[in-house]
Structures are given as C-alpha cells and as structure tokens.
Amino acid sequence: MPLTDSDNLVMDSMINRYPRPRSAIMPLLHFAQSKDGYVTPESIEVIAKKLNLESAEVSAVATFYTQYKRGPVGEYHVGVCTNTLCAIMGGDEIFESLKEHLGVENDGVTEDGKVSIEHIECNAACDYAPVVMANWEFYDNQSVESAKDLVDSMRQGNPIAPTRGPDKLPTWKENSALLAGINDGLANQGVAAGEPTLLGLKIAQSGNKKLTPELTKSYDQKDSFTLDGYRRNGGYKAIEKALNMSPDEVIQTVKDSGLRGRGGAGFPTGMKWGFIPQGDNKEHYFVVNADESEPGTCKDTPLMLANPHVLIEGIIIGSYAIRAKHAFIYIRGEVAHVIRRVQQAIEDAYKAGLLGKNILGKGFDLDLVLHVGAGAYICGEETALLDSLEGFRGQPRLRPPFPAIAGLYARPTVVNNVESVASVPAIINNGAQWFASLGTEKSKGFTLYSLSGHVKNPGQFEAPLGITLRELIDMAGGMRDGNKLKFWTPGGSSTPIFTDEHLDIPLDYEGVAAAGSMLGTKALQIFDETTSVVRAVLRWTEFYKHESCGKCTPCREGTWWLVQILKDLDAGKGEQADLEKLLDLCDNIAGRSFCALADGAASPIISSIKYFREEYLEHLRIGGSPFNPAASSLLTSDGVKV
C-alpha cells in the first residue's frame, strides 16, 4: 500500500476517532482494502507501524474477520446467502448455478477480474430471502435468473442497481472506503424500506389493532431516514425532555417502563444503566450492538436503514443517563447502505448540534462513532464486541468483571441492542406508564417481530409482547401454498425450535421460556412440511462452526465434530446410536463452553431430535434424505421465482 500524504491524513483521522489508537485497526484494514482490494502484507506492516503494534498483532486481527480478504476479489464481490433460511428458499440453487455460470468455485474470481463469489451467512434480510449481496449491497428476493442477470450486468460493466441501496452499485474498493468510515454521500439514494419491512405498518394502517407501529411508524415515508423526516414525525423531542431531567430520573423512567433488552437475553435496560458506578471519575462508554448476525434476525438492519435517527436519539438519552461522553455503534460490516445511512445521520446530527459539544445548550457533550465490523457473528456477543472495538480479535472476555464495571478500555460501559436503545425516545416522550401498559406482565412494551420463510408474506411486525405466532402468520397471509407449518425458531437459530404445537404460545420472555425455548431476537423463521429438519440443522451447525471464535475447546472442536456427524446423518449414513452420541456431545458442549455461542449451536440439534427423532431415523432407514429440496424452494425448476 504505497501511501500518499492524503492517505496518511485519512488514516490519522481514523485513528483520531477513537480514545485509543488501537481501536482504529478495523477501519484501517477496510481502508487498506479500498486501496488494494485486499489486505496485503505491506498494508499489515503500514498499519502496525501507524498503531505502534507488531505486524503479528495486526495480522492476528485481520485473519479473524471474513470480510478482510487475503487475495484479490472481483470489482464486484457477490455473496450468496446460504444460511439455512435462504438456502432452503433457493439460495443453494442460486449459489450452485452462479458458480457454474461464472465457472468459478467458492471464493473464486472470474478471469476478467470483474466478479468474485462466496457463500455467506445470514445477512439480516431473511424476510427478503433468497438474498444476494454485491459489495455488501442488498439484492433482495433473488432467483437463479435474476442472479445470473446481475453477474452478467457486472461483467458488462453496467451492474443492475441494488434493491435497497444506492442508484448505482459502487465497486468493491469504493464500498471498502465506505466501511472505513468515508462517507460517499449516497445515503439519500434508494428506498427507505422494502415491502416486507413495511408489511406490518401497512396492516396496522389498514386498521389492525394488534399491531402498534412506533419505531416503524414512519418507514413508509420516502425520507424517513433523514433528519428532516425524523423531525417531521416528532423526532428529537425526547432529548429535550430527557436533558431537562436528571440522569437518574432518566434511568428511573426506563426502569419503570419495564423495557427489557431486545438483543436476545431480555435483561432489564434501566437496571443495566443503573449498574454504572457514578462519581467514579472514570470515562463511561455507551455502546450500541448493531451487529445483528444471529440467523433469522433482521429487525435492527431495516430499522437503521429507515429510521437511523431514532437510534441516535436513544443513544443521546442513554449516554446522558449513564454519564458517558463517548458512544459507539458497532455495526456489522456486510450492510453497506445501512452503514451509509447511519453515518450520514450521525453527521447530520452533529451539524444540527445534537451531537458534539454542549448539546441543545444543556452542557452535555457527546461524541458518537460508527464502528464497522468485518464479518464475525461472535462480535455480537457483548464482550467479544468490546474486544473487537478495542482492536483485538473478537473473542469473548472472562466475566466478571462485567462491562458495567470494566467494559470498553476497562471503563464502565453499557452495551445495548439497537432496538432496546431505539425504544427509549418513545418511552421518554410518552412516559413509562404508557410503555408499561403494553405487553404482558413481565414483558412490557412493544417490539419488532420478524417473520421469514414459508409464509405467504414475510416481513416486520411491531406489536406488543405476547402476540402469538398464529396471529402473526395470519397477518402474513398464512403459510405459503396453504402448506402445513413444520418447525420454527422463536428467536433466531440459537433458540430451540418449536413446532405447530406451539402456535399459541404468547411470544413474550416468559411464555417462550415456559415452552422450552427463548424469545431471543424474535426472529421467527418459519419452515413448512416440505423442509428437511436435518438439512436445516446441518446448515445451522455449519454456521456455528464457521463462526466459532476458536477460543474454547468444546465449541471449537465440538462444532467441527458435530458438522461431520450431521453431514453423515443428512446423507443417511450412520446408525441410531449416532443420535445418542450427538446428544451426548451436545451435553459436553452446551454449558461447558466459554460463551453462549456454543449453547446456541447445540440448541437446534437437541430440539430437533426432541421433536423429529423419527425423521432422523428415516434418513438412516432409506440411506438419504426423504425430502426434495426443490419442494421447499421458492424457485421453480427453471430457477424462476414463483
């Protein structure tokens, strides 16, 4: 990476974004890719020098994340989602046919250097399945045909525009610069939201009282993501109110509202804020978890695309409450247009005096930095996220100390999910009581439910906690083709699966837990009777193997082994005893590992054997899968979408 003077200035400005230089390692690596297309040894050395690190430390970080490439990729890098849901709905067919069409293998580049291709994990767009990404821009609802057209257009030098993104597809290097935090000014292009994102809102607008659009209420306005748009819908009123309250009053209000974390664990948000020691003369940090990578989860991403300012407003309030002067949004790196929108929103908020020094003249200072990840599901785990944000490999930390005591840079830190934070302005505006009056006894308020898979109309539904899947499927137009529901995840792939027995369980923290699973991220992935549960579970297991951070033995080695056993079972190889071995292995992995990722890896296996043991045995009996993958796909035999 030969550096010009201006490159040096840009790199220095990246370093200056952070309280500690090492944190800049990720943007610097993205920047290196914007220069060379991939991370060259020279750029490792340049970055090491800039940050006063050993080259080994930089390459240790670079090799952890999948978005940092070791060799050249195409001018257009295509990622086909083959995580369970997309794969089943047609992603596998798309990936296979693209490889054949381009004459390359996974991770291959066409000879003309135009197109490269890889299969990717869930890209937080499951309600648009099957999903294809190009240079991390969304191509929703793809078919074999449309994907071929897309790569053909790339090779002709005139790529088809993304579905939810800028008017023209930027190149790999251009988008790498975006990921490094260099605003390309394209944030205002493209739609605010696609149809699935708007589904719940439209149903509510047509008079359905079960839904309560609050975060999603303005999604259908063309400029909902702009500062003006947000203001027009009553935005940035809550901070005026909050900054007139004492920080402790703000915390109390959030406590009273009963808001619980929407990132998966459901920990009460106000209580978390209350744990931050006060008067300790240390810096405090407020960190937003926008890593959204749990398979099936696709709520925060459309929210930031359509309504980034509500998140910023929530951040200002939360930071004020915990007395933080620095806040960060850690966003996954595979969602370019969302990154653009959030970056622009932050810049606009600074210009409007909503961030920076002396906000609204109230003497409160806050700096907000968007930190872009680089492809690692584990970085959604809050302590791994903090290590990643500090410029280390994203591996979970030992707890205690908990982030509230020693988080970012060993300072008291709150880590909250996007939706949790974004829910705060409405609570401040309308009062804790208003929020608490929605939902169920211990699961208060409204939340985002994401329906994906074999329903007629997948999409986002904002409803009070406690709604049932039966009600939601109803709103989604029922199962596709009138098929029968077979199994579903209540909150992402890490939550034990349910079946059609569970259609009437109230989808709140207690209801789901009582039935043996977890509400998680409310990512409802729906699979009908055409789907092989073994195939689904194998694919999820491959995901966990791919995303295991490698730190601890049971998860690192266990996922390696589980995949091998499941592959055999899916192919009808093995014997009944293998099921017991599988369960025993899960017992040796779940609850024995360092973090919850491994528990998540065991969940689909244990729960699927619990409900579908017969189906596993059937595979063994007939020496293969009794299912026809084409039947569960949305694509016809010609690869066209039906």
Place this chain on the structure above:
Amino acid sequence: MSTQEIATETAVEMITLTIDGFEVSVPKGTLVIRAAEKLGIQIPRFCDHPLLDPVGACRQCLVEIEVNGRKFPKPQASCTIPVEPGMIVNTQLTSAVADKAQQGVMELLLINHPLDCPVCDKGGECPLQNQAMSNGREESRFEGTKRTFEKPINISSQVLLDRERCILCARCTRFSEQIAGDPFITLNERGALQQVGIYEKEPFESYFSGNTVQICPVGALTGASYRFRARPFDLISTPSACEHCASGCDMRTDVRRGKTLRRLAGDDAAVNEEWNCDKGRWAFKYVNAKDRITTPLIRDESGQLREASWPEALALAAKGLKENRSAVLVGGRATLEDAYGYSKFARIALNTNDIDFRSRATSKEEKNFLASHVVGTQVNYKDLDRADHVLLLGFEAEEESPIVFLRLYKQVKKRELKITAVAPFTSRGNKKLKAELISTQAGSEASAISKISNLSKKSVILIGERLSESSGAISAAVALATNSGAKLAWIPRRAGERGALEAGALSNLLPGARPVSDSAARVDLQAAWGVSSLPSNPGLDSDEIIKEVEKGNIGALLVGGVDPLDISPDYQAIMEKAFIVSLEIRQSAVTQIADVVLPVAAVVEKSGTFINWESRARFFEAAVPESLTRSDVRILSMLADEMGSSINLPTVSSARDEFNSLGTWHNRESFTPVSGESTKIANGKANLCSWRLLLDAGSLQDGENNLAGTAHPSVAIISKSRADSLGVTNGDQIKISTPRGEITLACQIDSIDEESVWVPRNSINSKVIESLGITSGEVSVVRA
C-alpha cells in the same frame, strides 16, 4: 497476583471453603484450582498457568460450585473463579457432572490431536498425555476427519511449531504478550482453523521465546536444539544456576550420559519466577566445544603448548609465580568459591593486593563505589516490585539483565511503574517499559543525572557496569541516592562479578567487605586465615597491572577466565611479556600466550555459588558430577601448596564454608566523588556509544547457531539529521572509524541524540573494542 505473591504480602484475609468435602483456608483472591492444589486435589488443566492471567479457554478444569446454598447451573472453570467464603466445590473426584464434563473436554481435545506421542519430544512429560490417561475416556468416539497442517514449521531458527499438536491453550501467546512484551506469536484465524503463528515475514525473535517451549502443555512448540535428542526418562535432572548473567536464574540442567542436553528455567518466585532468557536456556554447548582443554598444557622450548602432567604443570606454574612479582586477573564469570580462592591466593600465595575481577572498561571511581556502596548491601527484586520509580543508568535491562527486565515489565504492565532511562536513545526494551528518556551522550551522564530530582525513598536507581565508563556519573548517582533516599543497586552483566566483589577479588577489598585500608579489618582476616600479615598497600587495578607488565615491573600473571579483548586490543600483546598461568576451560586469547594452562571445570561440571545482583546466593551442584575437571579453587589450592604457602581450600565446600564464616565487615571505605566532564566532540565527528546485546558474539554462546539465528541484526543507529547529512537512508552501509580501525554496518535511523552513533559492542561485524579500541568517545562516521 499469583497465590504465592498474595501469600507473601502480610496480613492477608483468609477464606475458608470446602472442596470435595475437605475444608481449606486460602488467601482471598486465590483461584479454586489452586485452593484444590493445597489439599492435594489435582484438577486437570491446560490453559491455566499461575503466572499468566486466567483465560478459561481450554475448559478442562470444570468443577461444580455452590455458593450460599446456590449451585451454579453449569460447571465452572476452576482456573477462573476466585474462592468465596463457604463455597462448596466438587471436583471430578466427587461430582459425576464435573467428571463427565472433564472427560468430554478431553475427548474433544483429542479429536484433532495426532497422538504421535512416540515421536514427540514431549512424550513422557506431556500434560496432555498424562491427563488423558488420568481424566479421559478410554476410547475416542471420533470417526471423522482430523484437521491437518503442514508438520513443524520454524517460527524462528530455534523454535518449531507443530500446529497439529497444538491444543490452542494460548499459553505461549499470552506469555509473549503479558510477560515478555513480544507479541510476535499470536492466535490467527478463528474457529477450528484457529492456529498459533507469526507474521509471515517476522520470526519469533524474542529473547524469551524458550519459555513458550517450556510451558507449552503439549509438544507443539519445541526447541530446535533439543528436538529428537532424548526422551525425558533418559535424562538426569539437577537443579542449577545460570552462569550467563547477574539476574540469577534458578535453572534445571538435564544430562544424559555426561552430556547436557537441555536447560530449563527453574521455579523461584523471588527471582526468575518460572522464566529465563534464551541465552541461559540454549547456550551450553561451549562446554563441549572442540577447543575444550582437558589436560594441563605447558609451553615448551619451541614455544608450542604441549600436554603435561598435573605435577609438572603445577611445578612450572608455581616457579614462575614465585620468581616474579605477580598479579591476578579474574574474569567476571568465577563462582563465589573460585573468586574467593583467587582472592585468598593473591593475598597469601602472592602477598599482593594486585587483583581485579573486572575484565572490562573500569574506573577508580567505580572501584571506590563498589567498596563503599555495593559490597555487603542488598537491594532485591521485591524492591523493584514496590518501587514508585526506577531509574536506569548505564543499564539496558533487556540486553544486560533480562530477568530484571521481566520484573520491571511486569510492574509496568500491572501498575504503570514509572521508568526513566539515561541513555542516548530509547532502545526496544525501554520502549516496552515505556521508559521516559533523558537523552544523553555517552560521557555526559554525570550532568544529566545531577539534574534528576523526581525520586523518592521508594525509588530504585539501577546502575549498570557501563556507568563506570563515564567519569563522574557514578558520583552523581550516589549523590542523587543520598539526596532522595532512593535505593541504589549495581547490576553487572556477568554472573560472577558480584560474588567476586564479596570475595574481595578487588585491589581495595578483602573478603567479606573488608577494606584493605582498614587495619582492624586486616587483623580480623589475618586471625581468621591464621596468617601473621596481609599486604596492606592498596593494590593495582587491571589497567594498572597491565601497565606495570608493560614496564616490566610485574613479571607474572595468574589469569582466570579473562578475555583481554574485553578491555583493549593491545593487552594481549603486552601480557605476552609476562609469565602467564591461565586457568581456562577452552582455548582463548590468554591460553595462546600462556606459559602454563590449567584446565578447569565449566559450570555444569562443578558445584558452586553465584551471587546475583541482589546479593542473593545461587548455589548449585554439579549436573555432570562424573566430570574429571575441577573447579578453579581446588587447583588454586594445589598451586598454593606447590608454592609452599597453603590457602587450604581443598574443596569447593570448604571455600564456601570458610567464606561464610568470615561474615560481613561493618566499616566501609569512604566514597570520594569525582566530578564529571562533558563530552566534547570535534566538529563533524560523532560520539560513539555501545552496549552488548544479550545474544551476540560472547564466547559462551559459541556453537549455538540456532540461538544466534535469533540475535538482533548488527546495525548502527544514527539520527535523522546525520543520515541526511551523510545522504543515507535506513539500511545503507556506513563506516565508523577511529585511528585504530573501523566498523562497517547498515544504518538504522532512530531518534538518537544528534551527535551520537550507536553500535553493538560485541556482535557479528561489530567488535567495538577490537576494531575501534574504545567503548565511547570520538569517531568518524562516513558513508561506506
């Protein structure tokens, strides 16, 4: 803090808990795994290491824990959980859950392990092998495909990595980062592909890399020199002490059939903890070098050295020493017992105080300082642990006393201990210590030191042997210590210097800190030694001794382990005029000119004591007891007998006992400060500064090619402005010269004092004393 550390702090709170039904009380903060050890309950573990921060990564140490009647829902990693009052712990011995969890983890650890124990260096002493036997399932249920990697790869010239055997416990990477500050090996990739590695272009060249080989719980990291050389059960292990520097590492020497095959760091919490440096670990082949001397040699009429019998050689040596005015030069590598032998021999057999252990650049100021402020005093590692500020004067900790460096680094990491260095630039080691630099030219240290005012009683001033090269600098340091109350410690490089000082192998000192000038002290020693008189006139320093040889006033020299090139390129030629009796282990510049050469034992072949910089005795037994060579003191005793004036030290232990019985004298010589001058360098010239690197051309490292492969390359460090004026950039060759000779090296631009140029003192292509004839002062620097 480790348990040991916690336990040694006074008044610690004790916590009582129950493990497998037994009560045990341990200091607050102790981890469950170590509380269990106290009861003799061994919980299996891999990533745990008492001196590294807990990670809880391998999950081998899972146990069940209950606190306040509430059981943790999942088994917990006992290496990460501190004890709590009333805690109830059930290990694999009493909990089926813990036992199954451990067996499960073990099974998973083994699925990707090659199980090539029969050809593995660790076989027989492998924690994985052992714990798989004690805590694993009998049979693996894994029938799948194992992960494969290219078999061992060299991550440096001395360390090999076998990634298939690695169990990713991260001990090595944590050691490198947390203890050595050299994160050259890291964990790379992730998930099942995670692997230890280096950055492709930068090998694992840490001075401490050998520790990773030692703490690797499997045979993934191996030393190139030991690979496939032996099986642990063939080895005889002896505790020993390191002879390479004054840090004072406790060591273990493993011998097979009389040959040292490897050396390991010993465990001494007060000194080296469980670490050592690569020189101490891997430089031992000199003992078996081809030029090892095994029989006495005498110079015949033709001027050739020939083998001789002991009686013949001793007789000739005795005659030469008796017939001439004789003096003694003892190198800095003698053990306390041997140095005591030389000291006593000089006074009794030669009736002289002309003895000096400092075979290096020295000064009278230093001698005075050693006798007044160092001998008989103690400052120790603990003082560094507690210091509020440590000042480094003429001392590069990482290069010149690696364990002192590790201790400082530990405190810098742990509590940002403030370090200040007076030096011409910030070396790599001092960068790691985040040392503040008082940029100073060689020769101008005195004035720099006299300006320091921010020390307190809790501060420690560390003076390296090189400070003697700068006139007035030691005096300034003494004044600073007196005014601030800071502790003052002297850290020589060589392992024997401090012991030789205590033994009185110096012209102004008798054994046990007795000043030569103190008549009561002399009388006291006369009584102890049973002699009627001792020489009372102050003796000569090494430089003066050589001058007197040149003038013909001194006619014979008794020389033990000295390289004249450490002092001056001229000395060998001058010394040749004298009758020389050389006690040596290998052929050297002195044996070349000696009249009688008497072979002596190397460290592994003898017992003895080194006194480290702290003044701590490091006693060791012979690791190769069957060796026929003898320690210097025994030979000196025979020689004295031959001369008819017995020193009566027939064995090493008799020397040690006698020395110990002398005690430490209460009075010290007074200190007379010397005023400093500042360096004046003619226009256009440069001021040379240099020090020895840990791994260099030192003779005890001879034959260790793997070790030498990790030495820092020889470069000359110059400032940017000098580079500009010479028209050179990094890597260009420059020539440094004095009227005496020249050195040509690649240059490296650094923020060094503008007038200075730094070169390594004794490295490949950079033998400063030999080539330039000086250690500091004016040199010319031109583009080569």
